[in-house]
Amino acid sequence: MSDQFADLKILIVEDQGEARAMMRNMLTELGVTQVFEAPDGREAMNFIDSAFDFINLIICDWNMPGMSGVELLRQLRTVDPSLPFLMVTGRSDMESVVEAKSSGVTAYIRKPFSPKQLEAKLRIILYKMAA
Amino acid sequence: MDPQFSLLMFYIYGFLAVLLAVSFAGVVYFQLQKANRYICALEQASAVTGCGLVFFDKHSQFLDANTHAHAFMPDLFVQDHSSLRRKGINIKSFFNYCYDHAVDVDDNFVETLGRSYEVSGEVSGDYNFWEVIRTHNGRLCVVEAQPLNDGGIGFIILDVDNVKEREEHVLRLNQANRELFEAIEATTSGMIITKADENGQHLVTFVNRAFCELFAFEKEDIHLKDLLELCRMRGGEYLLKRLQSILKQEKGGNIELRYDNNDKANSWYDLKLTPVYDEDGQLELYVGIVSDISELKAREKEVSNGQRLDALGQLAAGVAHDFNNVLSIIDGYTRLTMVANEGNPKAIGYLEKIKTATDRGANLIKRMLTFSRHKIVDEDVIDLGETIRDQEQLLQPLLNASIKFNILSDSEPMYIECGQDTITQILMNLVVNARDAMPHGGALFVEVRYCDQKSLPKELQSEDEQTYCVLSVADTGTGIEADVVERIFDPFFTTKDKDKGTGLGLSMIYGLVKQNGGLIKVDTKLGRGTAMNLYFPLTDKAPKAITGSFEDVDEISFDGFTVLLSEDEPDLRELVGNMLEERGMNVLRACDGHEALYLEDDYEGKIDLLLTDVVMPELNGVELADLLCELQPEMKVIFMSGYPARGQSAHVDIPLDSTFIAKPIVHEDLIRIIYGILTNADSGTLEGQDIRTPRWKSEGHEETPPREGYAS
Structure with missing residues (x-):
């Protein structure tokens, strides 16, 4: 496993515990060592506020009860306009994709996804971060 | 004679003369008053018809004329009536005026004129005079004599244009009425008019043809029948009650009724009753319009059906979403377990079975999402x-x-x-x-x-x-x-x-x-x-189309296809890119693997082909293809390499089942390879072949000599 993702510090925002755990496992398989979790948008914002500049990527579910992924992204952009944001979505209609892109996500990935698809998205994010 | 007696007689005669004169003046005054009242009444009557009136007494002397007569003949009646009478305008000057202004002199006129001379001013009482004159302002008038009971004569002056206009107006009204009636008869909406009587009934005074056809009535059968009775004849209890309620309130209203007539079953109609009140605010009429609303009802049903399906779609999307989450976890762990058990074929076999089952589940979700319109439609x-x-x-x-x-x-x-x-x-x-x-x-x-x-x-x-x-x-x-x-x-x-x-x-x-x-x-x-x-x-867009054949490379084109070209050598990238664009392809150019990933992520359409260099910094072509095929499962891949054959590269191992073209790139060969891979034609013959000796060239022929090509 290459160490290309070794510098990533990722916050997973997902309301379902099993999905969070699976994402963590996939990221670990890809060589990401620093993974943090938040069960909803509010806790995610608390985490970002308390550990500002600590994480360098958020992976967030689109559909969550309470604060949705898009709402979290809007709030995040008021405090950090550039923190990379990977949106995980179960929806794949063109309107949702356009909405995700226009709301300022760095990349999006559709459920269900394979480790390779996740790797491709992480590479795109790294490419954009470097650019 | 005693002068005193003479003086007395003079006074007596003088007094009598004065008395006589006063009496005569009184008679004349009352006569004139009477004539004036007569004229006043006529004046009022003629104001309605617009006709002029001129009167002469039995001595042919002018008596009076109304204002219309003055308006028609202003140059005749230049002075006021008393001066005219004093001046002695008589019938002769009136005839002369008519003669001067006649547009067509009638024989009667000449005869009448002659006779009037004969009687030297005495009116004979049997005038038969009728003449058309043109007045000073150009209007045509008929002047007609009318003998009066007292031996005098009256002339009626009628403005022909005015009469004609009135006649035309009446004709137009009749025409409009007829058109209105025809329109009401021709309309497909039923129409009924009822008149309220003192017994509280609403009697039918009018129905149009559509109404009769709709409810199978004969006009004469229902004339002056009560509206409620009609309703009893054709409608049910509900309709009757609803109608009674509307009639009771006297404000009008509408009823939607289902009625099966001979032509159409399941028909829906709307009966709208509008009340008409008289000047005292009492209900006088009801105007009822019956419209066919069957289509509207059908549309409403469709809309409600559509809304129901939308709601079901949302429900299905919700279920699919939750199900997808569960499936993602199963699928994710299956894949992770497969990676962890690479050396264990038995475990891999079991995991494959789980994966097949999750794929079936994923397919079901796709279909549910398709119904709920939450799936990308491929836009070919x-x-x-x-x-x-x-x-x-x-x-x-x-x-x-x-x-x-x-x-x-x-x-x-x-x-x-x-x-x-x-x-x-x-x-x-x-x-x-x-x-x-x-x-x-x-x-x-x-x-x-x-x-x-x-x-x-x-x-x-x-x-x-x-x-x-x-x-x-x-x-x-x-x-x-x-x-x-x-x-x-x-x-x-x-x-x-x-x-x-x-x-x-x-x-x-x-x-x-x-x-x-x-x-x-x-x-x-x-x-x-x-x-x-x-x-x-239907769309105006051109379809994706491949034209040409292996044999005729010049004719090959790939209109509407998208290729992602990943090549780190700028000149070669530009050259190949232009070449493919000339063949109708939409080319996305990337300078390395990461940019290729980025372009794929940004591109919203389907990518048909990845044409990638094998050896590239950071992310090589094989790794790139491996990742991109996960994102674009239907995408075809062609590897380009500076090494002349597979396995010669020291760094990268190209999969055996992939399509490969060696550099330098020969234009025609690349086009043939793309043609083969996109049409699935003969693709088996291409696998693992060095492009310099493709099988379709070498079979039964001499080996094709190496050609000049492009190399990085």
């Missing part, structure tokens, strides 16, 4: 007619010998934006349904035809005049019951056995057609069969 442009014709081989095995199968399509291309797979899915579902509806055999027609604006369903008719084609799948089967038709698009609704259908087929088709901006109409008759008509909007 296809010729629907050609696509249908190509399906025949695929569809025939689904049918048994007792079913006669016909495919009909116009030869004109009908381009729609829809994936070929989508059409296949739709057709297979519809054909299987049609087959199941014909257990004892029958005929099945699959037809594609152009649909002009006139034959479009109302829902699709619009001002922008979008054109459509219709895909019709018709059978001669059992038909569908009315209560079933309403539910056939509901997800999981099925009339088939549990093991035969999931109830998602038609829901999916419904979603697919809606996503394409189309419409489904079901035409079914019990015992006769069913036709499913799917309307698709």
Whole structure:
């Protein structure tokens, strides 16, 4: 496993515990060592506020009860306009994709996804971060 | 004679003379007063008709004239009446005036004139005078003599133009009335007018033809019948009560009624009653209009059906979403476990089974999401007619010998934006349904035809005049019951056995057609069969098309195809990119693997081909293809390498089943390779071949000598 993702510090925002755990496992398989979790948008914002500049990527579910992924992204952009944001979505209609892109996500990935698809998205994010 | 007596006599005679004169003056005064009243009355009457009146006494002396006469002959009546009388204007000067202004001198006029001279001013009383004159302002007037009882004579002056205008006005009114009546008779809405009587009844005074035809009445049978009685004759208890309630309130209202007449069953009508009040505010009439609202009712039903399906779609999308989350976890862990068990074929075999099951689940979710319109529609442009014709081989095995199968399509291309797979899915579902509806055999027609604006369903008719084609799948089967038709698009609704259908087929088709901006109409008759008509909007966009052949490379083009070209050598990237653009391809240029990933992520369409250099910094071509194929599963891949054959690269191991072209790139060879891989034609012969000795060239021929090409 290459160490290309070794510098990533990722916050997973997902309301379902099993999905969070699976994402963590996939990221670990890809060589990401620093993974943090938040069960909803509010806790995610608390985490970002308390550990500002600590994480360098958020992976967030689109559909969550309470604060949705898009709402979290809007709030995040008021405090950090550039923190990379990977949106995980179960929806794949063109309107949702356009909405995700226009709301300022760095990349999006559709459920269900394979480790390779996740790797491709992480590479795109790294490419954009470097650019 | 005694002078005193003479003086007395003089006074007496003088007094008598004065008395006589006063009496005479009084008589004249009263006569004049009487004449004036007479004139006043006539003046008022003539003001209505607009005619002029001139009177002469039995001595042919001017007596009086009304203001209209003055207006017609202002140069005759230049002075006031008393001066005229004093001056002695007589009938002669009136005749002369008429003579001077006559437009056509009547014989009677000359005769009359002569006679009037003969009697030297005495009026004979039998004048027969009628003449047309032109007045000072050019208007034509008829002057007509009218003998009076006292021996005098009156002249009536009638403005012909005015009369003509009045006549025309009356004619126009009659015409308008007739047109109005004809319009009311011709209209398809029923019309009824009732008049309220003192007994509280509403008696029919008018009904138009449509009303009679609608409720099968004869006009004369219902004339002056009470409205409620009519209602008893044709309507039910509900209608009667509703009508009574409206009539009682005297404010009008409307009733929607279902009425089956001879021509149309299941017809709906709207009866709108509008009250008309008299000047005292008392109810005088009711005007009732009966409109056919069957179509509106049908539309309402469709809308509510559509809303129900939308709600079901949202429900299905919600369920699918949660289910997808669960499935993602199973799928994710399966994949992770597969990676962890690479050396354990038994475990991998079990995991493959889990994966197959999750794939089936994922497929089911896709279909549910398709129904709820939450799935990306592939936006290929296809010729629907050609696509249908190509399906025949695929569809025939689904049918048994007792079913006669016909495919009909116009030869004109009908381009729609829809994936070929989508059409296949739709057709297979519809054909299987049609087959199941014909257990004892029958005929099945699959037809594609152009649909002009006139034959479009109302829902699709619009001002922008979008054109459509219709895909019709018709059978001669059992038909569908009315209560079933309403539910056939509901997800999981099925009339088939549990093991035969999931109830998602038609829901999916419904979603697919809606996503394409189309419409489904079901035409079914019990015992006769069913036709499913799917309307698709036609597009002006050009379809993806490959032209040319292996033998004629110059003619090969790949219109509408998208290629992602990843090459770190700028000159070669530009050269190959331009070359492919010249062949009609849409080229996305990337300088390395990461940029290629980025371009794929940013591009919203489907990428047909990845043409990538093998050796690139950071992310090599094989790794790139590995990642991109996960994101674009249908994408084809061609590797380019500076090493002349597979396995010669020290750094990268190109998969054996991949397509490979060695650098330097020969233009024609690259085009042939792309042609082969995109058309799936002869692709097996290309695998693992060095492009310098392709099999289609070398078979039975001398080995083709190396040609000059492009190299990085």
